[in-house]
Amino acid sequence: MNDETVSQSPNLSRRTLLKAGLATGVAAGAAGAAHAGGDPLITEVQDWNRYLGEGVQSRPYGTPSEFEAHVVRRDVEWLTASTESSVNFTPLQDLDGIITPNGLCFERHHGGIAEINPADHRLMINGLVDTPLVFTMEDLKRFPRENRVYFLECAANSGMEWRGSQLNGCQYTHGMVHCVMYTGVPLKLILEEAGIKTNGKWVMPEGADASAMTRSIPMEKALDDCLVAFKMNGEALRPEQGYPLRLVVPGWEGNMWVKWLRRIEVGDEPWHQREETSKYTDLLESGKARRFTWVMDAKSVVTNPSPQAPITHGKGPLVISGVAWSGNGRITRVDVSIDGGRNWKTARLDGPSLSKAMHRFYLDIDWDGSDLLIQSRAMDESGYFQPTKTELRAARGENSIYHNNGIQTWHVKADGTVENVEVS
Amino acid sequence: MSKFLKVLSLGVSLAALPVLAGGALAGDPDKGAKVFKKCAACHAVGENAKNKVGPQLNEVFGRAAGTLEDYKYSKAMISAGDDGLVWDDATLTTYLEKPRAMIKGTKMAFAGLKKEKDLENVIAYLATFSSSAPAAEEQQGSAEPEPAEGEVQTAEAASAPAPVSATRDGGVFGLGRVATEDEIAAWDIDVRPDGMGLPQGSGTVADGEVLYTDNCAVCHGDFGEGVGRWPVLAGGQDTLTDERPEKTIGSYWPYLSTVYDYVRRAMPYGNARSLSDDDVYAITAYLLYLNDIVEDEDFELSNENFTEIRLPNEENFIADDRAEEPHYADKGDPCMSDCKDSPVEITMHAQILDVTPGSVDDNDAAGMGGVD
Numbered sequence: 001m002n003d004e005t006v007s008q009s010p011n012l013s014r015r016t017l018l019k020a021g022l023a024t025g026v027a028a029g030a031a032g033a034a035h036a037g038g039d040p041l042i043t044e045v046q047d048w049n050r051y052l053g054e055g056v057q058s059r060p061y062g063t064p065s066e067f068e069a070h071v072v073r074r075d076v077e078w079l080t081a082s083t084e085s086s087v088n089f090t091p092l093q094d095l096d097g098i099i100t101p102n103g104l105c106f107e108r109h110h111g112g113i114a115e116i117n118p119a120d121h122r123l124m125i126n127g128l129v130d131t132p133l134v135f136t137m138e139d140l141k142r143f144p145r146e147n148r149v150y151f152l153e154c155a156a157n158s159g160m161e162w163r164g165s166q167l168n169g170c171q172y173t174h175g176m177v178h179c180v181m182y183t184g185v186p187l188k189l190i191l192e193e194a195g196i197k198t199n200g201k202w203v204m205p206e207g208a209d210a211s212a213m214t215r216s217i218p219m220e221k222a223l224d225d226c227l228v229a230f231k232m233n234g235e236a237l238r239p240e241q242g243y244p245l246r247l248v249v250p251g252w253e254g255n256m257w258v259k260w261l262r263r264i265e266v267g268d269e270p271w272h273q274r275e276e277t278s279k280y281t282d283l284l285e286s287g288k289a290r291r292f293t294w295v296m297d298a299k300s301v302v303t304n305p306s307p308q309a310p311i312t313h314g315k316g317p318l319v320i321s322g323v324a325w326s327g328n329g330r331i332t333r334v335d336v337s338i339d340g341g342r343n344w345k346t347a348r349l350d351g352p353s354l355s356k357a358m359h360r361f362y363l364d365i366d367w368d369g370s371d372l373l374i375q376s377r378a379m380d381e382s383g384y385f386q387p388t389k390t391e392l393r394a395a396r397g398e399n400s401i402y403h404n405n406g407i408q409t410w411h412v413k414a415d416g417t418v419e420n421v422e423v424s
Numbered sequence: 425m426s427k428f429l430k431v432l433s434l435g436v437s438l439a440a441l442p443v444l445a446g447g448a449l450a451g452d453p454d455k456g457a458k459v460f461k462k463c464a465a466c467h468a469v470g471e472n473a474k475n476k477v478g479p480q481l482n483e484v485f486g487r488a489a490g491t492l493e494d495y496k497y498s499k500a501m502i503s504a505g506d507d508g509l510v511w512d513d514a515t516l517t518t519y520l521e522k523p524r525a526m527i528k529g530t531k532m533a534f535a536g537l538k539k540e541k542d543l544e545n546v547i548a549y550l551a552t553f554s555s556s557a558p559a560a561e562e563q564q565g566s567a568e569p570e571p572a573e574g575e576v577q578t579a580e581a582a583s584a585p586a587p588v589s590a591t592r593d594g595g596v597f598g599l600g601r602v603a604t605e606d607e608i609a610a611w612d613i614d615v616r617p618d619g620m621g622l623p624q625g626s627g628t629v630a631d632g633e634v635l636y637t638d639n640c641a642v643c644h645g646d647f648g649e650g651v652g653r654w655p656v657l658a659g660g661q662d663t664l665t666d667e668r669p670e671k672t673i674g675s676y677w678p679y680l681s682t683v684y685d686y687v688r689r690a691m692p693y694g695n696a697r698s699l700s701d702d703d704v705y706a707i708t709a710y711l712l713y714l715n716d717i718v719e720d721e722d723f724e725l726s727n728e729n730f731t732e733i734r735l736p737n738e739e740n741f742i743a744d745d746r747a748e749e750p751h752y753a754d755k756g757d758p759c760m761s762d763c764k765d766s767p768v769e770i771t772m773h774a775q776i777l778d779v780t781p782g783s784v785d786d787n788d789a790a791g792m793g794g795v796d
Contacts, residue, residue, distance in 0.1 A: 081643070081653035082476055084465065085693075111690065119588075124603050126612055131594060132603040138589035139599045165774040193595040204614065210696050212689040214614060263611050271616050272679050274686040278671065281741065287664040289676070293744045307774075335760070340768030344760045373768055383755035395749040399669055403746075411770060420774035424764075 070094075073104060074171060079160075084112035085211070087154065089175030092301070092323065093309040098351050098358040099149070100178035102233050107240045108154055108176070110275075111210030114260045118244040121208070123190075123228070127266035130195030137244055140228065143185040143193075148227065148250070149357040151325040153177040153296045155253035155280055155402040161389070162398045165420040168307040173408060173420060174299075177325065179358035182248050184229030187222050191266070200266040204273070205247045208262035215256045216270035217249065221294075225250045225356075228261065251327030251356040252294040253402070255280050285397030298386050299405035300324035300334050300361070300378035311416035315369035320347075324359045326380035331359040333379040338365065340373030340409060340423040341388070347376070355381075372412035373423055389422060449513055449548045449560045451541075456549025459542045463534070465694020466642075469553045477642060478532060484511050485554035489527075500529030513558070516547050533642040533692070613688055617679040619731040626726030627706025629713040633721075635703050636710045639692045648672070648714040658714035661736070674715025678738040680730065684708050 037043060064071065075088040090106040107113075118137045126132040157176035160166045167173050191203070196219070203222045207213035217226070227248040230237060237243040242259025249256045255275055270276070270292070282290040302322040305311045311318065320338075324331045330353050335344040347361040361376070378386045389406030411421040460469070466477035473480040479495040489505035490497040504527050509515060519526045520543055522536040537543045551557035590601040615621040627635075637646065645651050648658030660670025669675075673683055688704045690696050699707070709725035712718045712733065725733070746752060 078653075082465070082693075111693075111696070124607065124611055125600075126603060126608050132608055133595075133600040134603045134607065135600040136589055142589060142599055143597060164772045168774040189596070193597060193599060195595070206611070206614075210690065210694070212696065214685075214689070265612060265614065267616075269616060269618065271614055271685075272682055273614070274682050274690075277679060277682050277741075278673075278677050283664060283669060283671070283676075285665065288740050288742050289664075290744050290746070291678075291741045293746065297746070335758070340764075342762065342764045342768055344758075344763070373770070377758070379758075384752065385754065385758050387751040391749075391751045395751070398667075421770045422772040424769040424771050 068094075071104065073106060074175075076167070076172060085110050087156075087176060089171045090178050091171050091308075092175055092177075092303045093170050093306050095303070096321065096360065098179055098323070098354075098360050099233065100180055100358075102180065102235065102238050102241070105152075105178035105180065105232075105238070105241060106154070106176050108254065109209070109211075109240070110213055113239050114207070114209035115239060116208060116244060116260060121244050121260075122262060123245060124263040125190060125194040125266070126263065127204075128197040128200035128268060129191070129266050130197065133194045135190070137230065140185055140190075140230065140245070143189050145183055145185050146227065147181055147183050148225075148248075149179065149181045149352070149354050150248060150250045151177055151179040151296075151356065151358045152248075152254045152257055153299070153325065153327075155255060155293070155296070158299075158404040158406070158408075159401045161406075162393070162400060162404055165422050168420050170301050170303050170306040170408070171308055174301040176254070177323075177358075179325070180232045181234070182227055182229040183231035183234070184227035184248060187226035187228055187247070187264075188224075190228055191222065191264070194266075196266055199268045202267045202270050204265045204267065204271050205256075205258035205261055206263040206265070207242075207258045208260040213255075213258050213275065214271065214273040215258060215275055216267075216273065216292075217256060218270075219266075221249065221252070249294075251296060251329075253280065253296055256294065280402060282396065282400040282402050284400065293403055296325070296327035297403065297405045298324070298326035298328065298331065298378045298380040298384050300331075300376040300386060301408050302336070302374050302376050302410060305374070305412055305416070305418050306410055307418045307420055310418050311367070311412065314416070315367050318365050318367040320363040320365060320374060322347075322361055322376050324361060324376070324378035325357065326378065326382075326384070327356060328384065329355045329381040331378055332381050334359070334361040335377045335379075336361070336363040337375045337377075338372045341375050341407070344377065369414055371414060372410075373421070374410045374412060375407050377407055448558055449544070449551055451544030451546070451548030451560060453545070453548045453552045453560050455541075456545035456547070459537070459546040460549050462537075462695065463546070466532075466534075469550065473553075481550055482553045483555065484516075484550055485513075485557035487511050489515075498527075498529050498531040500527050501531070513547055513551075516550070517543055520546065531642055533639055535638070613685075615681045615685040615688070617681045617731075619681070619727070622681075622684070622727040622730055623701040624727050625701040625705050626724050626728075627702045627704070627709055628724045629706075629709045629718065629721045631702075632706035632708070632710025632713070635699070635707050639699070640707065643693060648711065657711060661716075664737070664740070672715065673711055674717060674736065676737050677735055678741050680708065680712070680733050680735055683711055684730070 071091050071094040073088040073090065075083070075086060080086040087108045088106055090100060090104055095104070121137055123135045123140065124132070154176035158173055161173055201219050203217050203219060204214055205217065228245060229248045230245055232238070232241060237246055242261065245261045247256070247258045247261050276291060282293050284290065300322055302320055303309070304319070304321045320336055322334070324334045331349065334347045334349065336347045337344045345363060347363040349359055349361050351360045353359055386405055386407055389404075392404065392406045409421050409423050411419045413419070467479070467481050468474055468476055469481045473482050475492070475495045479492045479497070487510065489509040489511060490502035491505050520537050523530050523532045523534060537546065548560045551560065591598045592601055613621065643651055643654040644657050648656065650656035656670060656672050658672050658674055660672040660675035663670045663675060677683065684704055687707055688699065688701070692698065705725045709718065709723055712725070713721070713723070717733065717735070
């Protein structure tokens with residue numbers, strides 16, 4: 001059958017898959033009506049129904065079904081000069097709920113993935129502290145620990161869209177975000193273990209990777225809700241997410257969540273490191289540049305339908321689904337428009353609603369088969385509403401790169417295909 | 425006789441090469457894999473290996489120098505190939521020991537492998553990716569292998585479960601141990617705009633030019649203009665309000681300390697922490713020179729005069745004032761119906777219609793906001 005052929009060929013390009021998917025959608029619909037005797041998948045005994053499958057331990061570390069082989073992170077090669085200092089994207093269009101599976105969390109490295117034996121890893125606290133300390137991983141696991149769910153968004157997420165619609169797919173336009181449950185020790189406990197001197201106003205986490213990533217973080221945030229985490233979604237951090245130890249800086253730009261965390265220095269002034277001067281500063285139209293723009297403002301995107309996830313079922317019931325998040329707390333409401341922002345309906349938020357975590361929304365409609373211009377607009381508990389891209393450009397120009405949380409528009413055509421567009 | 429052949433007359437004539445190459449390789453490919461980490465920032469091998477800063481090295485054995493079609497070699501490498509240089513055990517050994525001594529003008533910034541064992545091992549490793557290469561010698565004396573330094577440490581760490589967890593007097597939980605001065609000095613190398621953290625030392629523009637050419641120019645260009653998509657380091661003054669601003673050290677970066685700090689901690693890319701403190705002063709001085717911030721080639725930058733240098737764009741950085749943008753003030757219920765006067769028109773379509781990896785033309789796609 002057509003859909004089996006497609007699913008089992010891992011080498012097919014995504015685009016071929018999409019086209020084929022569209023075709024099978026139609027074929028399957030026709031099949032239901034055409035087989036008077038019934039669907040052979042029901043009337044005939046299938047192999048999986050007759051023969052034994054693999055036993056336990058055939059996959060000691062479980063992996064997704066072979067029919068999900070297309071659900072992977074993807075990169076855009078021309079974005080960066082080398083893969084070791086680059087980024088790939090979470091396949092949002094293939095996911096549901098609010099938790100991102102560990103293997104699908106987007107990656108952003110500045111010097112490749114450091115491979116560190118946890119027995120060889122150390123965390124040093126130094127600078128304006130009473131006692132500079134060194135911790136092993138085992139030491140850290142003797143502190144009281146907490147479990148918290150947070151989104152992590154790269155400040156450059158949607159950065160390629162400042163000048164207009166560029167990339168066709170929410171994986172590429174919005175996929176530098178993920179949301180997992182972290183297990184770790186509050187940074188406050190670790191800093192207090194060393195004793196913060198009264199003039200200690202800033203901390204600087206540092207990574208053990210080949211970029212020795214560093215950022216300045218104000219003490220107030222460090223003592224508020226930051227975690228030194230060693231688990232994600234219950235298992236050890238993945239190497240590409242900073243194994244064995246990373247910093248969690250809830251609601252703030254992903255670059256600050258230093259991976260392979262090996263040192264935290266306490267100081268009285270910020271350090272003005274490369275990633276907070278030359279990068280991760282927001283150039284405005286005036287030529288001025290904002291620095292220390294830490295918070296990720298409220299943002300949302302419709303993940304389905306979207307360019308990589310076209311409508312394959314024709315008109316009738318349609319689930320419009322998407323995700324929303326805010327660095328300022330909980331999402332309290334998401335509105336969805338199907339006419340390019342002229343009229344809005346409040347979507348249904350479903351699943352846990354946690355501060356600085358991803359939220360899932362749905363709008364269930366009866367699609368009449370006509371063109372749609374789908375948008376979503378998130379509101380957080382501070383009362384802030386996601387702005388339009390036009391509003392953002394009016395305030396900042398087109399060269400800010402970072403912090404593009406403007407409303408996204410998808411054009412759904414009558415044949416179910418979807419394109420990234422901007423509207424009047 | 426061309427230059428490389430003169431260098432090669434370390435006793436090896438071209439005619440003798442194939443014979444020599446026919447013998448088994450002395451190195452250990454597994455150990456070579458470790459050595460290759462020094463090369464991996466610029467060179468790829470194995471399945472799907474592509475050209476990076478340097479050419480991919482699959483099938484390098486038996487390949488004439490400078491002949492991969494889709495890689496842009498230095499003129500020197502191409503003419504070496506034209507003159508008959510073919511890569512094999514002997515030629516690779518000579519080249520990798522001191523690349524610029526053999527091929528003056530090669531783009532490869534790597535200084536060379538000093539240890540003979542490293543050379544043998546990395547060549548044996550490369551040979552595993554070349555079908556025409558001789559096999560590695562059976563490794564003898566496996567009862568008493570000669571472990572590399574790193575391996576000794578790992579072995580000790582594995583056998584002695586020493587520093588698993590420690591407790592001490594003081595603190596809230598009494599966990600961890602006191603960091604030693606040497607440990608802090610080894611990791612705390614950060615430098616602030618006020619000069620805090622600057623090590624003692626100095627370097628001149630002239631010294632910096634040599635170091636920069638050897639270590640930096642392969643990616644950043646001879647004049648800081650950037651090669652391909654690698655960062656541009658110089659120029660771009662007065663472009664920040666242009667449609668395509670050029671953000672460089674001279675045009676954008678607020679503080680010189682960031683240059684020193686970053687080069688010292690993370691550069692050269694793929695070989696971090698390999699420059700001395702004086703080297704970093706010299707390279708920083710040269711970057712000032714490339715940006716016309718100092719004009720004298722004899723200028724010497726040191727911890728004494730460092731904080732006297734100010735970068736031109738320092739004053740143009742402002743605090744996060746997003747909250748003052750009009751749409752932030754717009755709290756309260758937004759419009760829900762008839763929010764626009766007329767039916768909505770599409771004003772822009774995605775420019776890149778097919779972003780499937782591998783299907784985008786790099787050059788056509790370049791020029792948009794990147795994420796470096």
